[in-house]
Amino acid sequence: MRKLGFLGILIMVISFTSCVSNKDMTYLQGVEQQYAQYRDMTTTYSLKIGADDQLAISITSRDNKLISIFNNQTLIGSGVGSSQASTQNTQAGVSYFTVDKDGYIRFPIFGKIKAAGYSVDELSDMLAQRIRQEGYIQDAIVTTRIINYRVTVLGAVKNPGVVQNTTGERMTILEILGKAGDLTNVAFRKNVKVIREQDGQRISYTIDLTDPSSVFNSPAYFVKQNDLIYVEANKSERVKGSTGYTYLSVVGSFVSIVASVASLIISLTR
Known part of the structure; x- marks a missing residue:
């Protein structure tokens, strides 16, 4: 016996x-107590343009003929002018640019323009104001998108790989993990790594997805272009x-x- x-x-x-343990699996534990009342967001975040970013800048006007002078006749990835791309870009009012290592783009008519460090809205407003002030298009509306905004997700997620942000708008780490299919059951939710290259340096952040403060107060809550997110597996795995x-x-x-x-x-x- x-x-x-x-x-x-x-x-x-x-x-x-x-x-x-269920305690190790549940996201944002205690969030209902921490945020039982409305809280002001202490900081706002807008996606900033950086070196090597690819931009799609569109100009719209009631008179489409005025737009053609701002077409840069370049299709991203071609490296040279393309007549077909030029026609398509002119018709759509869209031009494509790659930000150089010094943070500049070569904009038609205006030449070198600093883009790095600005948000897409700030760059759009600056270009629209200059186009109007210099008398080219009085009703110009400019829209800028980052078209190579991607984040790599590896480790214990259901669909590891590269997540593309086609809107060019800001995204949170929770949204990115959602697009990667969520974490698997063996994921260690208390030790999610975000590796970021910023100003020529590499920095790593650790986020505990079970702790609301760790998530919402992290500098990596809003992801940036080319971030690497690694989800570690738990010890048993x-x-x-x-x-x-x-x-x-x-x-x-x-x-x-x-x-x-x-x-x-x-x-x-x-």
Whole structure:
């Protein structure tokens, strides 16, 4: 009987160690208490343009003929002018630019213009104001989008890979993880890494998705172009494939079989 008791205890230990606490799985724990009342957002965030960003800048006017002088006749990725692209761009009022390493674009008529450090709205307003002030298009409306805004998501998510932001608008880490299919059951939610290149330097942030303060107050809550998000697996998943884990799995299976056979024998001999 002592042997059977030992086997039962061992089975229970193996079963419990394979389980993950609900406390480790739930996002934003206690958020209903922390944000029971409306809170002012202490900071606002707008996506900033950086070096190597690809921009789509569109100019609209009631007189489409006035727009053509601001077409740069370049299709992103071609490296040279394209007559077909030029026609398409002129008709749509869209021109494409790559921000150089110094943060400038070469804008038709105006030449080099500083783009890095501005938000897309700030650059649009600056260009529209200059176009109107210099008498080119009095009713000019300018819209700027970042078209190569992408974030890489790796690790314990359902759909790892590159997430494209086609709108060019700001996105949060929660939105990005949602687009990656959410975290898997083996993900360690308390140690999500965001690796960012900024001003020629690389910096890493750690976010605990179970803690609302860690999420909402993190500098990485709003993701930036080319961020890398890595979701670590929990400890039980990380040891899978190791010799020790394989040994324990075999032993656990063997113990389960022995316990089942022993229980059957006891039942039959009673």
